Amino acid sequence: MIRVRAPFLPALLVVLAVVAALPLAVNNNSLREELFLMFMLITLASSINIIMGYTGYVSFGHIVFFGLGGYFAFYLMQNFNAHFLVAALAGAIPASAIALVIGVPILRLRGAYFALATIGINEAMRTAINNFEPFGGAVGMFFNFSVYDTYGGARNAALLAYGVMVVVALATVTTSYLIRRSKFGLSLMAIREDQDVAMVVGIDPARAKVVAYVISSFFPALAGATFFFKNGIIEPGVAFDLLRSIESLVMCVLGGTGTVAGPIVGAALYEWLRGFLITTPALANFQLFLAGLLLLVVVLFVTAGLVGWLRNRYPVLRAYIQ
Amino acid sequence: MILQVDAVTVRFGGLVACDAATFAVEEGEILGLIGPNGAGKTTLFNAINGVHRPRSGRIVFRREEITGLRPFQVARRGVARAYQVVRPLNDLSVIANVTVGACFGRENLSLGAARTVAEEVLASLGLADKAEVPAGKLNVAQKKRLELGRALAARPALLLADEVLAGLNPQEVSAMLAVFRSLRERGVTVIMIEHLMHAVMNVCDRVVVLDYGKKIAEGSPQVVSSDPKVVEAYLGDPKAAQRFLEEAT
Numbered sequence: 001m002i003r004v005r006a007p008f009l010p011a012l013l014v015v016l017a018v019v020a021a022l023p024l025a026v027n028n029n030s031l032r033e034e035l036f037l038m039f040m041l042i043t044l045a046s047s048i049n050i051i052m053g054y055t056g057y058v059s060f061g062h063i064v065f066f067g068l069g070g071y072f073a074f075y076l077m078q079n080f081n082a083h084f085l086v087a088a089l090a091g092a093i094p095a096s097a098i099a100l101v102i103g104v105p106i107l108r109l110r111g112a113y114f115a116l117a118t119i120g121i122n123e124a125m126r127t128a129i130n131n132f133e134p135f136g137g138a139v140g141m142f143f144n145f146s147v148y149d150t151y152g153g154a155r156n157a158a159l160l161a162y163g164v165m166v167v168v169a170l171a172t173v174t175t176s177y178l179i180r181r182s183k184f185g186l187s188l189m190a191i192r193e194d195q196d197v198a199m200v201v202g203i204d205p206a207r208a209k210v211v212a213y214v215i216s217s218f219f220p221a222l223a224g225a226t227f228f229f230k231n232g233i234i235e236p237g238v239a240f241d242l243l244r245s246i247e248s249l250v251m252c253v254l255g256g257t258g259t260v261a262g263p264i265v266g267a268a269l270y271e272w273l274r275g276f277l278i279t280t281p282a283l284a285n286f287q288l289f290l291a292g293l294l295l296l297v298v299v300l301f302v303t304a305g306l307v308g309w310l311r312n313r314y315p316v317l318r319a320y321i322q
Numbered sequence: 323m324i325l326q327v328d329a330v331t332v333r334f335g336g337l338v339a340c341d342a343a344t345f346a347v348e349e350g351e352i353l354g355l356i357g358p359n360g361a362g363k364t365t366l367f368n369a370i371n372g373v374h375r376p377r378s379g380r381i382v383f384r385r386e387e388i389t390g391l392r393p394f395q396v397a398r399r400g401v402a403r404a405y406q407v408v409r410p411l412n413d414l415s416v417i418a419n420v421t422v423g424a425c426f427g428r429e430n431l432s433l434g435a436a437r438t439v440a441e442e443v444l445a446s447l448g449l450a451d452k453a454e455v456p457a458g459k460l461n462v463a464q465k466k467r468l469e470l471g472r473a474l475a476a477r478p479a480l481l482l483a484d485e486v487l488a489g490l491n492p493q494e495v496s497a498m499l500a501v502f503r504s505l506r507e508r509g510v511t512v513i514m515i516e517h518l519m520h521a522v523m524n525v526c527d528r529v530v531v532l533d534y535g536k537k538i539a540e541g542s543p544q545v546v547s548s549d550p551k552v553v554e555a556y557l558g559d560p561k562a563a564q565r566f567l568e569e570a571t
Contacts, residue, residue: 186418186433190422190426193412200373201394201422202394202398202426203422
């Protein structure tokens with residue numbers, strides 16, 4: 001909505017790409033593992049932001065698409081020897097199709113009822129997969145190590161997974177930015193502010209919400225496919241982990257919902273904080289307590305999140321930080 | 323004739339909010355819709371723009387039946403609405419609010435073109451200097467103007483203005499009336515619900531009076547305001563109405 005265009009997106013992508021290249025440059029595997037997780041969290045938080053931050057619908061059980069994408073891709077790789085890249089795409093598409101099917105009815109709900117419905121869907125999906133033998137039931141599925149031979153061994157497969165996760169994260173951030181700057185994004189924000197008014201000015205809310213929900217389901221599905229490809233094991237408890245869902249909501253709130261940079265800042269901050277708390281002996285036992293306390297402080301005093309607070313405090317920044 | 327409301331009845335359970343209301347609006351006129359509280363004026367607006375589906379009756383807009391269409395479908399055909407209780411999109415900037423109106427209404431403009439329209443509308447309403455302020459931070463008079471601005475940005479063929487003058491001071495009212503007169507010059511048809519009688523007398527070409535959901539009078543503002551049935555609807559007692567009219571003359 002701002003005419004003076006600062007090159008926000010290119011700058012952001014360059015920063016993320018430089019961070020992503022860091023572990024490769026210094027050949028540090030543990031840093032790469034940490035960043036793999038961080039880019040995954042950026043993907044999850046930025047995707048949730050599309051439906052929660054822009055549209056105002058808190059998708060509590062959004063992790064269901066991470067799990068579904070992971071399961072579909074894993075199944076294809078294990079049973080049909082599909083290449084990882086093909087399987088990831090082929091797994092994400094049905095996951096988004098499921099988002100379309102469940103989105104149409106549940107997006108009619110408002111507020112807490114929608115949030116509860118998304119939790120219900122995640123739990124129902126976990127239970128269903130728990131009893132679905134082709135997907136290995138409660139035990140899940142695991143790769144024979146020889147699967148990685150196609151990619152030149154486990155080490156190269158891990159590198160490939162890292163690269164793909166970075167690309168997925170950058171694609172998510174780019175999509176989030178493009179939506180925010182588009183007419184479609186404006187319609188989502190109008191729905192967030194007042195759905196009845198949005199309808200009266202000529203927006204079809206049902207359609208816009210479903211489109212936003214389907215887009216926001218696609219990237220977590222890709223991330224799930226990548227995560228479980230690298231993991232080599234997939235089981236219902238890990239794939240449909242509600243805690244991870246809640247964590248990505250927290251990252252969004254921490255950084256600032258409704259902004260492009262917010263979920264990224266939130267994800268980085270949350271991961272850094274958790275690492276710091278766990279590795280500091282005096283604080284390690286209190287890490288969840290302190291993380292909870294921090295969330296409380298943010299919700300009570302910095303409702304706009306870190307990025308939102310900066311934008312409100314210094315309006316000049318609005319042109320530079322989206 | 324731009325709009326025809328034909329025997330429209332809206333019920334909420336046992337309550338008949340609109341009872342076979344019938345009237346027509348000519349292209350380019352400003353029609354006043356008046357009546358005591360609870361007469362069904364706002365409900366009638368809701369029926370016209372698709373928020374409530376009439377139990378029976380027909381609504382025809384520009385020779386096309388729009389009865390039962392969804393609100394966004396009615397909006398895209400060129401009907402815009404300004405609410406009685408202002409409903410700004412609080413977290414969005416003032417200019418974004420008006421851009422929303424321009425983007426999704428009749429013209430379906432691109433974001434850039436909509437923004438240009440929004441800037442023009444804000445300038446004409448004296449809100450240009452507030453463009454980047456979050457809409458929630460405006461005062462009531464500014465919010466009222468914003469509400470109207472969002473509706474006007476859609477460049478509607480028909481504007482439904484629901485008590486846009488309520489709560490404004492005399493200067494603000496006369497500024498707002500100037501806006502309505504300029505609308506008439508631009509050929510925009512307006513139906514305005516209004517309690518401020520001097521405003522109705524001033525700008526309306528014709529007035530329709532509702533009471534208990536029924537149309538009880540229709541005609542020029544002068545004729546309608548001296549109609550005993552209208553005065554009775556407002557004052558409740560036919561004798562008091564008679565006395566009031568005699569004292570007035």
